[in-house]
Amino acid sequence: MADILHRIGCVAPLDDVYQAIVTPERIAEWWTTDTVGKSEVGGRLAFRFGEAGGFDMEIVELDPAGHVRWRVADGPAEWIGTEIDWRLERRGEWTIVLFKHEGWREQVEFMHHCSTKWATFLLSLKYLVEQDRGRPWPDELKVSDWT
Amino acid sequence: MADILHRIGCVAPLDDVYQAIVTPERIAEWWTTDTVGKSEVGGRLAFRFGEAGGFDMEIVELDPAGHVRWRVADGPAEWIGTEIDWRLERRGEWTIVLFKHEGWREQVEFMHHCSTKWATFLLSLKYLVEQDRGRPWPDELKVSDWT
Numbered sequence: 001m002a003d004i005l006h007r008i009g010c011v012a013p014l015d016d017v018y019q020a021i022v023t024p025e026r027i028a029e030w031w032t033t034d035t036v037g038k039s040e041v042g043g044r045l046a047f048r049f050g051e052a053g054g055f056d057m058e059i060v061e062l063d064p065a066g067h068v069r070w071r072v073a074d075g076p077a078e079w080i081g082t083e084i085d086w087r088l089e090r091r092g093e094w095t096i097v098l099f100k101h102e103g104w105r106e107q108v109e110f111m112h113h114c115s116t117k118w119a120t121f122l123l124s125l126k127y128l129v130e131q132d133r134g135r136p137w138p139d140e141l142k143v144s145d146w147t
Numbered sequence: 148m149a150d151i152l153h154r155i156g157c158v159a160p161l162d163d164v165y166q167a168i169v170t171p172e173r174i175a176e177w178w179t180t181d182t183v184g185k186s187e188v189g190g191r192l193a194f195r196f197g198e199a200g201g202f203d204m205e206i207v208e209l210d211p212a213g214h215v216r217w218r219v220a221d222g223p224a225e226w227i228g229t230e231i232d233w234r235l236e237r238r239g240e241w242t243i244v245l246f247k248h249e250g251w252r253e254q255v256e257f258m259h260h261c262s263t264k265w266a267t268f269l270l271s272l273k274y275l276v277e278q279d280r281g282r283p284w285p286d287e288l289k290v291s292d293w294t
Contacts, residue, residue: 003149006266007259009291094292098259112154112245119153119266123290143270144156145241 004101004115008122009094012129014066017095020129021068021086030124030134044073049137052147055079078110095129097122116143151248151262155269156241159276161213164242167276168215168233177271177281191220196284199294202226225257242276244269263290 010017020026024045028035032054037045041062048054054075061069066088072079082103089096099122104111120141128134135141157164167173171192175182179201184192188209195201202222208214213235219226229250236243246269251258267288275281282288 002152003254004262005149005151005254005259006263007256007291007293008263009293091292096291098256100254100259107150107152107247109154109245112152112247115151115262116153116155116266116269119263120270122263123267123288126290141270143273144154144243145238146154146156 002104006099008097010126010129014095016129030128032137149251153246155244157273157276161242163276177275179284
């Protein structure tokens with residue numbers, strides 16, 4: 001098993017960052033504009049990226065103190081069954097986001113790509129909560145031929 | 148053991164990307180302006196980031212066909228003994244960079260941070276070879292309280 005890890009810090013209240021990863025309308029402002037669903041444990045969120053497809057996530061954990069966890073229920077074969085874990089912590093003026101996309105079966109080239117894309121989307125989340133300047137799909141930062 | 152993976156694509160000749168990860172003067176334009184050393188197998192490169200310290204890398208592999216490998220000889224305890232592997236491949240108009248920083252003993256918070264920072268430095272490398280717009284330390288993109 002292999003995991004994608006990231007860490008960003010946002011100069012913003014913890015609850016602002018929490019809402020940005022929990023509320024479909026807010027996720028749509030940093031990840032993909034095509035985000036729908038209901039944020040409740042056992043509920044599902046659907047993220048779409050046009051012709052490239054997308055992901056359905058089951059919500060496993062929702063703790064406003066700073067923990068969110070999704071399980072990938074549908075999407076590319078490499079993603080199904082993996083889990084995405086978000087931990088938020090206050091440190092001084094910062095809200096620290098510890099991100100993990102865990103349970104990849106193999107270190108395939110697509111995992112390399114997703115790791116870099118997650119970094120750019122996490123920075124999009126940071127700019128959203130700090131400056132109201134998120135960059136969700138379809139106008140997100142491109143990193144390669146795989147966009 | 149745990150690894151940091153990334154993938155970027157550059158619209159640039161493979162040799163331009165190769166030179167940018169092999170030549171100290173070029174590395175200084177996307178990673179840290181304080182890069183010195185000699186690029187030869189068995190040689191060392193020293194990367195410094197002011198008061199934050201830095202890394203000494205021993206060069207393990209240098210293949211202009213598209214493979215470079217460094218071993219961390221000195222730096223933060225978590226980095227010593229880890230290896231950084233670069234593979235370059237041509238695909239149409241693209242040079243694809245498959246990056247791996249491998250051999251982390253534990254998934255510590257610092258590993259999360261380094262993964263996100265590597266993504267931003269790889270994008271700096273991409274902008275350098277495509278548009279001559281690298282962003283090396285000390286003016287690199289900041290991602291958190293750990294800069």
